[in-house]
Amino acid sequence: MIRAKIRLFVEQPLGQGQGIALSQAHAHYLANVLRKGTGTQVALFNSRDGEWLAEITEIGRRGALAICLGQAAPQRMPPDLWLVFAPIKKARTDFIVEKATELGAARILPVQTEFTNSERIRQDRLQAHAIEAAEQCGGTYVPEVAALKPLTRVLQDWPEGRALIWADESLADAGKPPALPPAPAAILIGPEGGFSPTERAKLRATSGVHSMSLGPRILRADTAAVAALTLWQAQQGDWP
Amino acid sequence: MIRAKIRLFVEQPLGQGQGIALSQAHAHYLANVLRKGTGTQVALFNSRDGEWLAEITEIGRRGALAICLGQAAPQRMPPDLWLVFAPIKKARTDFIVEKATELGAARILPVQTEFTNSERIRQDRLQAHAIEAAEQCGGTYVPEVAALKPLTRVLQDWPEGRALIWADESLADAGKPPALPPAPAAILIGPEGGFSPTERAKLRATSGVHSMSLGPRILRADTAAVAALTLWQAQQGDWP
Numbered sequence: 001m002i003r004a005k006i007r008l009f010v011e012q013p014l015g016q017g018q019g020i021a022l023s024q025a026h027a028h029y030l031a032n033v034l035r036k037g038t039g040t041q042v043a044l045f046n047s048r049d050g051e052w053l054a055e056i057t058e059i060g061r062r063g064a065l066a067i068c069l070g071q072a073a074p075q076r077m078p079p080d081l082w083l084v085f086a087p088i089k090k091a092r093t094d095f096i097v098e099k100a101t102e103l104g105a106a107r108i109l110p111v112q113t114e115f116t117n118s119e120r121i122r123q124d125r126l127q128a129h130a131i132e133a134a135e136q137c138g139g140t141y142v143p144e145v146a147a148l149k150p151l152t153r154v155l156q157d158w159p160e161g162r163a164l165i166w167a168d169e170s171l172a173d174a175g176k177p178p179a180l181p182p183a184p185a186a187i188l189i190g191p192e193g194g195f196s197p198t199e200r201a202k203l204r205a206t207s208g209v210h211s212m213s214l215g216p217r218i219l220r221a222d223t224a225a226v227a228a229l230t231l232w233q234a235q236q237g238d239w240p
Numbered sequence: 241m242i243r244a245k246i247r248l249f250v251e252q253p254l255g256q257g258q259g260i261a262l263s264q265a266h267a268h269y270l271a272n273v274l275r276k277g278t279g280t281q282v283a284l285f286n287s288r289d290g291e292w293l294a295e296i297t298e299i300g301r302r303g304a305l306a307i308c309l310g311q312a313a314p315q316r317m318p319p320d321l322w323l324v325f326a327p328i329k330k331a332r333t334d335f336i337v338e339k340a341t342e343l344g345a346a347r348i349l350p351v352q353t354e355f356t357n358s359e360r361i362r363q364d365r366l367q368a369h370a371i372e373a374a375e376q377c378g379g380t381y382v383p384e385v386a387a388l389k390p391l392t393r394v395l396q397d398w399p400e401g402r403a404l405i406w407a408d409e410s411l412a413d414a415g416k417p418p419a420l421p422p423a424p425a426a427i428l429i430g431p432e433g434g435f436s437p438t439e440r441a442k443l444r445a446t447s448g449v450h451s452m453s454l455g456p457r458i459l460r461a462d463t464a465a466v467a468a469l470t471l472w473q474a475q476q477g478d479w480p
Contacts, residue, residue, distance in 0.1 A: 076456065095335075102463050104455065137457040215344065215479035216316065217377040223342050223466065230467040231474055239455035 003072045004043040004053055006034065007135045009142055014049040018068040019057075027064040030056065043072060045140040050075040076140050078104035079237040080183040084154065084164075085109075085225055086116045086191035092222045096189075097126045097145060099222070101133035103229040104238060105143050109186075111151040115193030121148045151199060155206050164188055166203055167219075167228045168211040181210055182236045187228045189221050243312045244283040244293055246274065247375045249382055254289040258308040259297075267304040270296065283312060285380040290315040316380050318344035319477040320423040324394065324404075325349075325465055326356040326431035332462045336429075337366045337385060339462070341373035343469040344478060345383050349426075351391040355433035361388045391439060395446050404428055406443055407459075407468045408451040421450055422476045427468045429461050 008026055012018075022030075030036045040056045044066065051073040054066040083105040087093045093110075100108050108130065110121050126145040134142040158164065163181035166188045188203075195203065203209055214227050233239045248266055252258075262270075270276045280296045284306065291313040294306040323345040327333045333350075340348050348370065350361050366385040374382040398404065403421035406428045428443075435443065443449055454467050473479045 091331075098460075099463050099466075102457055102459050103467070104457060137459065139457045213479065215473055215477075217342055217344060217379045219342050219377065220338075223339050226339075226463065226466040227343070227470040230470045233455055234471055234474075237455075239453065 002041075002053065003051065004041040006030070006036070006040070006042045007051075007138070008042055008044055009131045009135055010044050010046050012046065014044055014046055014052040014068055014071075016068060016070065018052075020044060020054060020066045020068065022056075022064040022066055024061070024063050027059055027061070030064060031059055041069075042066060044068065045134075047141045048075060051140050073140060078106045078139075078141055078143070079233070080106050080185070081229070081232060081237060082107040082109055082162075082186035083189070083225060083229065084111055084151075084186050085189040085221065086111055086113045086151070087121050087148070088192055088221050092220070093121065093126070094129050096222050096225045097129045098133040099226045100229060101130045101139070101143055102137045103226065104139070104233060105229060106141075107146065108143050109146045109154065110148045111154050112148060113151045113191050114196035114199060116191045123147055152202065155202055158206060158208070159184070160208075162186060162208060164203075164206060164209045165228065165232065166209055166211045167214050167224050180212060180232050180235045181208075185232065185236070187225070187232060189225045189228065192221055242281075242293065243291065244281040246270070246276070246280070246282040247291075247378070248282055248284055249371045249375055250284050250286050252286065254284055254286055254292040254294075254308055254311075256308060256310065258292075260284060260294060260306045260308065262296075262304040262306055264301070264303050267299055267301070270304060271299055281309075282306060284308065285374075287381045288315060291380050313380060318346045318379075318381055318383070319473070320346050320425070321469070321472060321477060322347040322349055322402075322426035323429070323465060323469065324351055324391075324426050325429040325461065326351055326353045326391070327361050327388070328432055328461050332460070333361065333366070334369050336462050336465045337369045338373040339466045340469060341370045341379070341383055342377045343466065344379070344473055345469060346381075347386065348383050349386045349394065350388045351394050352388060353391045353431050354436040354439060356431045363387055392442065395442055398446060398448070399424075400448075402426060402448060404443075404446060404449045405468065405472065406449055406451045407454050407464050420452060420472050420475045421448075425472065425476070427465070427472060429465045429468065432461055 043051050044054045045051045052068045053072045054068045058065040083100045087110045163185040283291050284294045285291045292308045293312045294308045298305040323340045327350045403425040
């Protein structure tokens with residue numbers, strides 16, 4: 001089965017002969033941005049049923065219809081790795097969500113910390129960034145972007161058996177880091193100002209916490225997120 | 241010796257009792273952005289003499305003067321790793337330079353490829369980004385951002401003995417990648433459209449070329465740069 005170049009994430013189930021209603025945004029993108037009409041082949045995925053080759057059968061101002069021709073690639077789930085991070089400036093937060101999706105995070109959890117600047121996030125906008133990144137990177141899975149929660153509450157409710165890997169700035173020069181724990185796992189990236197002494201104590205007291213070093217320079221939060229996800233994927237994830 | 245929080249890169253030699261003329265831009269930043277005056281302590285570095293604690297002795301519209309009080313940290317050179325990359329959209333190119341500096345690249349070489357969009361770069365602006373990133377990340381070294389050159393010319397003049405590590409998209413699912421070569425080395429990141437068949441053939445024919453896999457998803461060029469630098473630093477660089 002050939003793989004179409006235009007990739008769209010949809011919510012509906014995908015299957016042989018299945019008709020799919022595309023959103024107004026997708027119709028606009030196809031007709032006005034890409035200048036495509038009926039007969040155009042697209043790839044559809046929904047995080048569950050793999051990638052399907054589909055053909056546009058109708059297109060208008062309010063939406064479009066497509067019909068599934070056949071499965072082009074099987075569903076590929078990322079390893080069970082979460083990214084827990086403190087949102088920073090808008091562009092860098094968008095960037096973290098985009099990169100976490102490309103790097104195969106299974107779930108993205110924004111948290112408020114004592115030194116976090118952001119009191120709230122636009123969860124829908126961040127989720128849209130994750131969808132766009134998945135469409136772009138050829139994956140068949142879009143990680144959920146969870147609602148913003150205080151770090152303390154996330155730590156209180158931490159699921160038993162899930163390792164929490166903390167990129168600890170104080171380890172900058174601390175010799176060879178230990179091997180990273182396997183899935184289920186989560187990477188925690190603090191805000192630009194680091195964690196408060198109280199938060200550091202709570203982290204140390206949480207069971208399943210591992211710390212990791214990210215080298216001798218102080219990385220920005222967005223760099224740290226990409227670096228930590230990369231190291232985990234290379235050691236314990238799907239690379240390969 | 242205490243380390244000051246305000247870090248400034250200067251060109252001049254640093255040494256005990258040395259007077260340093262700061263630029264108009266630094267004077268503006270100190271006086272108008274940070275609202276600091278004479279007596280303020282700053283950290284100065286120049287990529288050669290380590291980090292020096294200095295005190296502002298004069299400040300005006302046209303510049304400022306500082307005097308070196310003592311060395312606060314030794315010079316720390318990054319490993320001999322270059323980043324060779326094809327510039328992409330402006331924000332993502334800026335981002336690559338910032339991240340490469342934070343991640344300890346020793347030199348940054350923008351190259352034109354067949355599928356590169358950019359015909360030119362603002363070398364001075366990219367160099368300024370590298371300086372800002374070094375000031376921010378606590379390093380004492382600013383990598384040089386070289387002038388834009390065609391990839392073919394860079395490959396023709398490739399220095400003997402320097403490994404060229406190519407993040408090859410076609411290796412996405414190709415089993416465990418081999419260990420990365422040690423310094424002197426360079427990482428090569430292609431443009432969004434990948435390398436042309438001719439370029440791929442030239443790369444394969446260049447001596448000292450290694451390829452590396454960056455997992456099963458197709459990474460954007462900026463993500464690939466950060467991921468590749470991270471993997472090399474963790475395997476062969478200064479982490480730790």
